[in-house]
Amino acid sequence: MITITDLYKRFNREDALRGVNLTVPEGQVTAFLGPNGAGKTTTIKCAMNLIYRDGGEVTVMGKDARELGKEQWQRIGYVSENRQLPGWMTVPKLMKFLRPMYGSHWDADFEKKMTKSFELPLKTTLSAMSRGQRMKAALLSALAYRPQLVVLDEPFSGLDPLVRDEFLTGLLELTDAEGWTVLISSHDIEEVERFADRVAIINAGRIDLQEDVETLRERFRSVELWFDEEPVLPLKGTLPETWLNPQVNGRTVVFSDTNYDEASSRAMLARFFPDSRRQEVRRMTLREIFVVLARSYRAQAV
């Protein structure tokens, strides 16, 4: 539903995006993750045609992002933390204002249901609402017309844990029922992990990986090895490149295997650490995988 090829974006002669290649497949939820300043918002803004791009191709719903028109916008729900809402309006006024723009796409029942479950005040103007309430109003205004493509840039900021949970559960039900395509950038990885089919990780303006969450979790393992005496790590560069952040902690060695395969990984452990008396290999959460990758990005940048 979104295809981005070799996307470049420069701000003040600094490259923010340096050849982004990203695919958001139809009917799937893609989590867009990356450290602060990696380029998530910039990529999304290029896809939503909110800023000019300096190079590359961006196709959204089969159209060049620069040519998105009313027909596409009626089917795209975009929410970002900084999206401006008319502060003088109340939620019912905002809904009344937006409804005609979406014609038959607008789902009044759905709008009512969401307004109720978000517990949005009906008489307060948007400018007098809390950040979380404004975020909920923004979500409401982007989802009430049941868009086919939902693009959420940090949608959870300002939402309390209960509302996040309700919002996610609602989104989950909807994506299951409607087959929506969702691109969601967030630092709340535990939340996103609950419903993401795919994950794309961006670092320093380039996509580092994009794959199914399950495939990613299948190939990452946290490895801990115990020794009778404090071990010495083999020289840098001699361990497999797929073992990230190897460290000695007292009498243990810990690292993350990014390409785990039961038989070959066990054989490599025996080869590099023949003295280890105990080995623990466990699956990692998406959050743990992200932290390990982010740490290695930081180490590479030094």
Ligand SMILES: Nc1ncnc2c1ncn2[C@@H]1O[C@H](COP(=O)(O)OP(=O)(O)OP(=O)(O)O)[C@@H](O)[C@H]1O
């Ligand atoms: N309007 C702008 N002017 C100058 N530089 C910008 C502008 N917008 C973004 N940048 C720079 O582009 C880079 C990517 O920023 P971007 O906001 O896309 O990152 P992000 O991954 O969304 O980060 P975060 O997780 O912190 O929101 C950063 O170095 C940022 O400073």
